[in-house]
Amino acid sequence: MKNDFVQCPSCKRKIPPSFYNLESGETFPCPRCKRTLAIYAYPALYEKKEIHSAAKTASLDDATCYYHPKKKAEEVCDNCGRFLCGLCVLPLGKQNLCSVCLEVQRSKSDENFELQPLQMRKDKLAVALVILPLLFWPLTLISAPTAIVIVIQNWNKKFFFARNSRLSFSFAFIFALLQCAGWLIFFFTLFNKKFF
Amino acid sequence: MVRKDYKKISRRKSTVASHSRLWLGKDHLLVVKEIGYTDEYKRFYFSDIQSISALKTRSYLVFSILLGIPLVLFAGFLGMSHDPILENITLLIFTTLFFVLMLVHLLRGATCKCLIRTSVNNEVLSMINRNRAFLKLITQVHPLIQAAQGNVSLESIIQKKKAEAAMKKQQEAPQQVPVEAEPKPPTDLP
Numbered sequence: 001m002k003n004d005f006v007q008c009p010s011c012k013r014k015i016p017p018s019f020y021n022l023e024s025g026e027t028f029p030c031p032r033c034k035r036t037l038a039i040y041a042y043p044a045l046y047e048k049k050e051i052h053s054a055a056k057t058a059s060l061d062d063a064t065c066y067y068h069p070k071k072k073a074e075e076v077c078d079n080c081g082r083f084l085c086g087l088c089v090l091p092l093g094k095q096n097l098c099s100v101c102l103e104v105q106r107s108k109s110d111e112n113f114e115l116q117p118l119q120m121r122k123d124k125l126a127v128a129l130v131i132l133p134l135l136f137w138p139l140t141l142i143s144a145p146t147a148i149v150i151v152i153q154n155w156n157k158k159f160f161f162a163r164n165s166r167l168s169f170s171f172a173f174i175f176a177l178l179q180c181a182g183w184l185i186f187f188f189t190l191f192n193k194k195f196f
Numbered sequence: 197m198v199r200k201d202y203k204k205i206s207r208r209k210s211t212v213a214s215h216s217r218l219w220l221g222k223d224h225l226l227v228v229k230e231i232g233y234t235d236e237y238k239r240f241y242f243s244d245i246q247s248i249s250a251l252k253t254r255s256y257l258v259f260s261i262l263l264g265i266p267l268v269l270f271a272g273f274l275g276m277s278h279d280p281i282l283e284n285i286t287l288l289i290f291t292t293l294f295f296v297l298m299l300v301h302l303l304r305g306a307t308c309k310c311l312i313r314t315s316v317n318n319e320v321l322s323m324i325n326r327n328r329a330f331l332k333l334i335t336q337v338h339p340l341i342q343a344a345q346g347n348v349s350l351e352s353i354i355q356k357k358k359a360e361a362a363m364k365k366q367q368e369a370p371q372q373v374p375v376e377a378e379p380k381p382p383t384d385l386p
Contacts, residue, residue: 004357007249011310017350020247025331027252037254037285038330040338042344044315045246046353113198118236160198172216175315 010035016043024078066098077101112158122154123165126172130179135143144179147172198349205336209323218323222343225312227321242344244314248337250330255307263301267294269327304328 005014019028020041027038058064063073065085073083079101086145090097092115097105107117122166129147133139151173159165202219209216226239227244270291277284310324310333324330340350 003303006249006313009309020300020350037249039249040334041247041350042245042341043348043353044244045313045348046350046357095377114239116237118234121230121235127311128233154336160237162364163199178345 006041006045008033008035008037015039050074055087078104088113095151116160120158121159121162122150123159123162123168123172126150126154126176127168130172130175140179141183144176144183147176147181206321206323206329209325216323217224218321218333225337227319227323240312240314240319241343243338245312245341246315247313248310248334249309249313250310250324250327252327253309253325254309255325256301256305259301259307263294263298264291267291267298270294299337 006020007013008015008030009015009028011034013030015037019037020039021126022038027036027039029035030037045114052106052170055065055068056074057069058070058072063083065071065073065088066082068085069090071085071087073182074086075084075088075089075096077084077098078095079097084096084098086126088098090099092102126147129143129150130140133143155166155169157165160166204217204220205220206218213231214231216227219226219228221239223242225240225242227240229236252330270287271326274284274287274291277287304326307325308327308328308330310321312319312321321333324333352368
């Protein structure tokens with residue numbers, strides 16, 4: 001029952017449960033600092049979650065962990081079905097996974113958004129590569145071909161929260177091509193002047 | 197595309213280097229923070245949320261003062277000036293700018309700091325910085341969280357916990373066995 005309360009975000013005082021879940025929009029002053037608060041608490045506050053801090057040692061009749069043969073099996077991996085001890089089980093949302101399955105799912109993570117903690121937005125990078133170097137235009141000699149390579153490599157890639165990555169890629173590609181064409185014309189005229 | 201499975205429930209909060217926004221998913225809240233070319237995702241599953249709280253902040257008053265002072269000054273100068281049209285136009289532009297900013301600030305309402313707590317972290321939702329946004333969040337999310345965690349009232353849980361604790365105490369207390377009185381030795385011996 002040690003953390004079964006919500007603290008005031010300002011003075012960290014324990015707020016009694018009678019103040020929780022008041023009617024929508026209703027607030028109350030904190031008993032200590034008098035700052036206005038609204039708190040909505042849920043049953044999860046009082047739930048004690050089992051923490052697998054240590055795996056139990058298996059007796060003769062027990063099923064054992066696939067990775068630790070001396071430890072008692074407590075869960076089953078939802079992906080591969082291997083028995084897992086308390087140390088090996090990795091809860092992910094509603095699933096229990098073993099470390100190998102988690103790693104495999106992360107490696108083919110394009111399909112599984114739930115496993116993604118972050119994503120590099122190559123569409124934004126390509127657009128930035130064709131626009132920002134214009135501030136110091138000689139840089140476009142390197143940045144424009146780089147942008148073209150990025151667009152070609154990532155054209156079919158899914159970007160989870162991109163509104164329209166293809167549109168960004170198309171813009172970057174056309175703009176980068178124009179910059180490359182500009183450089184080609186520049187070198188061509190330079191070459192012609194020198195030798196003819 | 198994943199974006200279709202989510203519903204926007206906050207405005208985009210921008211800072212110098214990042215933008216963040218809150219999305220409502222099927223069984224969780226998702227905070228998407230865009231830092232440069234990277235998107236960072238934080239998920240708060242409805243079954244894990246312990247509490248959502250809001251603290252009224254003083255930013256509303258502070259910004260009202262910060263925007264009000266230049267507004268009054270520019271409006272005052274504009275009223276007093278009898279100089280050429282160019283100066284008047286400049287003053288008018290600044291007065292209008294501060295007036296619009298002030299109006300938007302006042303219309304958006306009181307400011308707050310919103311926190312979401314799970315068993316493993318206590319996160320500040322920076323994009324929920326107005327009371328109205330907080331109320332909107334609560335009206336949308338509160339029933340979903342309650343449904344995910346079972347519609348149990350907090351009072352009943354607290355009473356149950358107290359009863360359990362009392363039972364445990366009773367069981368742990370040493371049981372006192374009544375001791376029978378020992379027979380007194382006879383005193384009237386010769």
